[in-house]
Amino acid sequence: MRGLQRFSLASVAMVWGRVPCRLNSRGGQPPAPLGARILTDPEDVFQHNMWDHVKWSEEEKEKARQKADDNSSLRIPLEEQGKYDIDACKYWDSFYEMHQDKFFKDRKWLFLEFPELLPLGLESSATEERPCGLRAPCSEPGVSGRQKEMGQQRQHVPSHQHIDPLTSDCQQSCYQAGRDTAEAARQTNSFPGERATFRIFEVFSSCFYSSPPTLVHILCNTGAFLYCCDFSPRAVQLVKDHPGYNQSVCHAFVQDVCDEVGSFPFPPLSLDVILLVFVLSSIHPERVQGVVTRLSQFLKPGGIFLFRDYGRYDLSQLRFKKGRCLSENFYSRGDGTCVYFFTKDEVHSLFSNAGLEEIQNLEDRRLQVNRGKKVVMRRVWMQSKFKKPQPLAPPS
Numbered sequence: 001m002r003g004l005q006r007f008s009l010a011s012v013a014m015v016w017g018r019v020p021c022r023l024n025s026r027g028g029q030p031p032a033p034l035g036a037r038i039l040t041d042p043e044d045v046f047q048h049n050m051w052d053h054v055k056w057s058e059e060e061k062e063k064a065r066q067k068a069d070d071n072s073s074l075r076i077p078l079e080e081q082g083k084y085d086i087d088a089c090k091y092w093d094s095f096y097e098m099h100q101d102k103f104f105k106d107r108k109w110l111f112l113e114f115p116e117l118l119p120l121g122l123e124s125s126a127t128e129e130r131p132c133g134l135r136a137p138c139s140e141p142g143v144s145g146r147q148k149e150m151g152q153q154r155q156h157v158p159s160h161q162h163i164d165p166l167t168s169d170c171q172q173s174c175y176q177a178g179r180d181t182a183e184a185a186r187q188t189n190s191f192p193g194e195r196a197t198f199r200i201f202e203v204f205s206s207c208f209y210s211s212p213p214t215l216v217h218i219l220c221n222t223g224a225f226l227y228c229c230d231f232s233p234r235a236v237q238l239v240k241d242h243p244g245y246n247q248s249v250c251h252a253f254v255q256d257v258c259d260e261v262g263s264f265p266f267p268p269l270s271l272d273v274i275l276l277v278f279v280l281s282s283i284h285p286e287r288v289q290g291v292v293t294r295l296s297q298f299l300k301p302g303g304i305f306l307f308r309d310y311g312r313y314d315l316s317q318l319r320f321k322k323g324r325c326l327s328e329n330f331y332s333r334g335d336g337t338c339v340y341f342f343t344k345d346e347v348h349s350l351f352s353n354a355g356l357e358e359i360q361n362l363e364d365r366r367l368q369v370n371r372g373k374k375v376v377m378r379r380v381w382m383q384s385k386f387k388k389p390q391p392l393a394p395p396s
Helices: 009-017 042-047 058-071 088-099 111-112 169-187 215-219 231-240 285-296 344-352
Strands: 049-053 127-129 135-137 198-203 224-230 251-252 269-275 299-310 325-327 331-333 338-340 357-370 375-387
Touching: 042 357, 049 375, 224 231, 231 251, 285 299, 285 344, 299 344, 344 357, 344 375
Parallel strands: 198 224, 198 269, 224 251, 269 299
Antiparallel strands: 049 357, 127 135, 299 375, 325 331, 331 338, 357 375
16 A cells, blocks of 8 residues: 555646547537547558547448347347346356456546546646636647557446345345445444545446556545445455555445435535446446436536446447347347447436536547458447536525
8 A cells, every 4th residue: 555655646747737628529529538540541541550530421320220220130038138137246246256357457548538537636737727617737639548448348237127135145245235334324424535525436446447547546645535336246345455445545335326225325415526437338228317317416516427338339239149139229248247339319318317417428439440350340439428517596
């Protein structure tokens, strides 16, 4: 833990210095930092591993739509779909047992895309007010941090049916652990991080794998606090076993965010940021709205949701074989984990219906290139920011 205390604010400033301006999504093509490497000559496609802001022709859009229609034409029988809900925790525990934390390497992009994760106290004199009203330092147009998306992102798979929490040992553990954490806070009339001036909540903690620097390193110097949860006990234990885990600035706990009566170890209106990175896509589409609405009650006025997830017709959607579809644009992988593919309009409706205001809502289309095999792959991700509005002033 000594290494954490040696982390300097100068290192944080270096991260800030690489964060270009973000603009509102209503202006057309997303600006940097979603990328500034534009493919203008098709002959140059194999010169780089990734190209940004790739435009699809109408023919390419239709081909993708037909492929998705084809692989969803044969669906998993309804009588078999329940196991993907009932045994979801077991599937994810098996996933973590096999992969541990290896799929979280290199998430430095997290701070480049979401500088709102950094407490305002870390702003340097170069920090300027952005058009969207959030603070971040500006750099020259076209400067961009390079992102490397993982082939398998961690998501959270809840139940879209009413499942008895005692159905399985894993679910019972999740059910009891969440309530024990909340009850302990109630009995002491306090909560972890109550003295913090800046609070972040992430459903699962990729922050531990965004090194260097990790968010926890930064929090050690700022009086801020990080909460992170997962409904997989094994996943939470991995976070607690991470060398960067520090109970003075972080609290990891077991909780299913789809539990409609679940309690959290922090009170309403206490969070500055809620981070959802490749999480909502694994929740059944019928349940996602409820999750966002419930979580929004914990944001302070002016607090922000930071969201990144899979977009409609991403390569990973088109690669599914027939017989893996659960419902429209919602699939089950071979290991039992599930994934949904969003559109920009769906994301806007999802957060707007929870009473939140759009700051950014981008469709990140990229061309991923395997230069060795001379293969190009079309990737689509959604990236959004939605803010909880300030309460209206009472009439004078």
